[in-house]
Amino acid sequence: MHSCVAWCRERELPVQWVLQQVALTEAVVVNTVKEQQLSEQIHNLLPTAQLTNAAFVMAGESNFMRPDWLNLLANLVDPEGLVLPFQGTESEYLVTARTHLDNAVRDGLNESDEAVRAPIVESMLAVLLQFRDAQVSVAKECLAVYSQLDAERALQVLFWVKGTVYQLLRQVLERREQNLGDPATKPQQSDPLLKLLAEVQRRSALVAKLDLSASVLEDYLYYGHLGWLGQADKHVLTLKTLYGLTVLTKAFESSEQPQSKLLDYLRQVNALPPGLAGNALDLAQQAAAVRLAAFFDWSVQEVRECTSRIDPSQKLLKNLTQLDLLMRIRTLARQTGMDALTIFLLGDLPDGIDTARYSAAAERALLSLSAKTAAVVSFADETPEQIVxxxxxxxxxxxxxxxxxxxxxxxxxxxxxxxxxxxxxxxxxxxxxxxxxxxxxxxxxxxxxxxxxxxxxxxxxxxxxxxxxxxxxxxxxxxxxxxADYSSLSFPPALRSRVPSGTVPAGQEVELYATLIDQFGNLGKNSLVDWLTEPNTSTLAGPVIRPAQGLTDQHGVTRVFISSATAGKFTFSVLSHAGEKNADFPDVTFAGNPTDVRPAGRTLSVQEQR
CATH class of the missing domain: 2.60.40.10 (Immunoglobulins)
Incomplete structure (x- = not known):
């Protein structure tokens, strides 16, 4: 009890406040104006974020109107258009969503061709993700107003109390339906929405008091509850949880480095492969000591003295109890001028008389006390040797x-x-x-x-x-x-324009294009090409190609316009400088009446070319 009170004083936490945070098994359920305003705000913003069949129709083709997509996507979306929660990573969610969407497209459109379904699935996936993000945004913004935290921290608090965006929005809709059915109905103490909001309010007060960032909360929920505290349940709030989080805030206050430096270290050290030994363990120990010394502006040697005693087996600082001990030794060293080894020697002295150990400890302590200045070496004062x-x-x-x-x-x-x-x-x-x-x-x-x-x-x-x-x-x-594979770049016939089947009036333009692509399907972008012509008649004047030389665009396409003021049958071809391959188009015949020239610049339409 005395240790707890001392810890509260050290961290400037009122004892009564601490007990209120950790002693209650459940937060006190209330239904104040704040809760009512939150429900009303969500109700006002949510309609534009609810997924509907119309949303798929607007993003897709006309045949999207046939099926009832919400019914076909019952594994992803509920009947109200709320996206269902998913336990897993984002990449796992995308795989699952594509599978369900593919099944829905196959059943809804009766489409068996996978190649046809694939682009439809991607289009629908984009819509699904858009509305999922919109619903998350509604929850974040409304919770931010309610909890008086920023939006990112408010969302993490919701996750901390074992809530989800779907759960919050669903319960608000259900409350609205109950009120419409019987306006006189008053919320009960067992109301799930009020219980959820009460817990959000309690945890938000703790987050604000300790000034915990969204990154801290996210890491704690992802792995920190176990890696930092050895606590299996990430949603529970105990004295141990509060102690660990205050250790982190104290560490952040003790350094001029960004919080991300320490969070990155903790994340990486807890992700080390099991059974680390030999050179791998030795290198990790050295790197860990340098990073901790840099963060706390302390000597690398001093950090090594601490970690070798805090964790004798691996000599790696991984959890917040170990971090707390390191910071206490650092504080004591700065206050007394003693180095870490001296502090540990004094702390390890036995109750019984051991002359040799007492003598060694006393000698080191006297050397520290006799020094005029504190013998504390900072990280900035030394140049750590290169490790690798x-x-x-x-x-x-x-x-x-x-x-x-x-x-x-x-x-x-x-x-x-x-x-x-x-x-x-x-x-x-x-x-x-x-x-x-x-x-x-x-x-x-x-x-x-x-x-x-x-x-x-x-x-x-x-x-x-x-x-x-x-x-x-x-x-x-x-x-x-x-x-792209330059050696195999070519202009496949299927990706070339068709030429007019009939005679083209003299002076009239025809558009030709071709796509440059290699054997692996890579487009020949920004590639230099030449357009050439070979007349099959004895006419003196040849056709005009504009431009005769150019670069392919971002789609690998080269596009020109051809015309001829004189009659003749001509063969046009395109040559790739990169692949040194050319492609010939079928002959184009221009009319033989040079005086019957149409206005320059007119290009044949697709229908006219056919």
């Missing part, structure tokens, strides 16, 4: 994009990790991030070398893959370009 020397080289910088899944072209990155003395860091995992391709995580061999294969995705472009080691910041690899 990293090189990353790519065997090439251009790779063919893999649009149709048939390309085998890859880039190999050679990552070499050396210790400052030149020896190898073997058995070290290297993690990768890329947007246009994939690189699998791998370990360095006995020479400290990892050959990492970059496999391109379907989209062309440029990117710089990132890589990192355990507890290290991301580093940039070489910048690479995902390009």
């Amino acid at each position: 020397v990293v090189t990353c080289l790519a065997d090439k910088t251009k790779v063919v994009a893999n649009k149709n899944g048939k390309s085998t072209d890859v880039i190999v990155f050679t990552v070499t990790l050396k210790k400052p003395d030149g020896s190898a860091w073997s058995g070290i995992k290297v993690y990768w991030e890329s947007t246009l391709g994939t690189v699998e995580t791998g370990e360095t061999d006995i020479k400290g070398v990892l050959l990492a294969t970059y496999r391109p995705g379907p989209v062309m472009g440029s990117e710089t893959p990132l890589f990192r080691l355990d507890l290290f910041e991301f580093e940039h690899a070489s910048s690479i370009d995902l390009i």
Whole structure:
């Protein structure tokens, strides 16, 4: 009890307030003007965010009007157009949503062709996500007004009390229906909406009191409840929960670094692979000490002294109890001028007389007390030795994009990790991030070398893959370009324009176009092309092509207009400079009356060309 009171004083938390937060099994249910205003605000904003059949029709084709989409999508949306909650990651949700949408399109439109269904599914998925985001926005904004927190923190508080956006909106709609049925009905203490809002109000007060950020709440709910506190239930609020969160706020106050630095460290150290040993553990220990020293502006050696005693087995600081002890030792060191080793020697002295240990501790303590200034070395005062020397080289910088899944072209990155003395860091995992391709995580061999294969995705472009080691910041690899296969670029007949079947009046223009594409389905964008003609008659004047040379557009399309003031039959072709391949169009015949010239610039329509 005395320790609890002392902790409350240290953190400037009223004891009564603390007890109110943790002693109640449930928050007190009330129905004040605030609760009524929240319900009214949600009711006013929600109609435009509710998914309807009309929303799919507006985004799709005319045949979208036939089915009852809300009925077919009962696994994703309820009859009121509220998007159902999903337990899983965003990528898992997208997979699940596409599956249900595909089934709905197949049943609703009686469409068996997957190629036809695919674009419809993507169109409907975009609508679904749009309305899901709109409903989340309604909940966030209304909860922000109710809780007096910003929108992001208010949403995390809702999740903390085991609520969902769907649950909140659904209960508001049900309350509205009850009031319309019997306006005299008054909410009861067991009302689920009031119970939810009461808990939101209680947790919001705690978040405001401790000034917890949305990032802290998000990390706590994702893994921190277990990783930081060893607490299986992330929704429960106990004294242990409150203690852990105050440790975090104290840590943030003790540093001039951004909160994200410590949150990133905790996230990464708790994500370390199990069974870490050897070089991998040694490197992680050194990196952890440097990051903690930088955050708390303390000596790396002092941090190592602490972590080696706080966690003797792995020497890694992972939870908030350990973090609290580190900060207490740091505070005591600054107050007394003693280093961490001296503090631990004094703290570990036995009750019985042990002359040698007492003598050693006393000697170190006297040295500290006799110093004129506090013997506390900050991180800024020292230059930590380099832990690892990293090189990353790519065997090439251009790779063919893999649009149709048939390309085998890859880039190999050679990552070499050396210790400052030149020896190898073997058995070290290297993690990768890329947007246009994939690189699998791998370990360095006995020479400290990892050959990492970059496999391109379907989209062309440029990117710089990132890589990192355990507890290290991301580093940039070489910048690479995902390009088309220039050697196979061609103009497929199916992607060329048709030529007029009849005779074209002299002087009248005809539009020709062709799409440049490689064998893997990649478009030949911004590629130089020439348009050529070969007359099959003996006429002196040839046709006009404008422009005769140009670049393909972002869709790989080259487009020209041809005309001829004289009669003749001509063959037009287009040549790609990149692929050095040309494509011939069927002959185009122009009329033989040079005096009957139509106004310049008129282009034949599609119907006229046919």
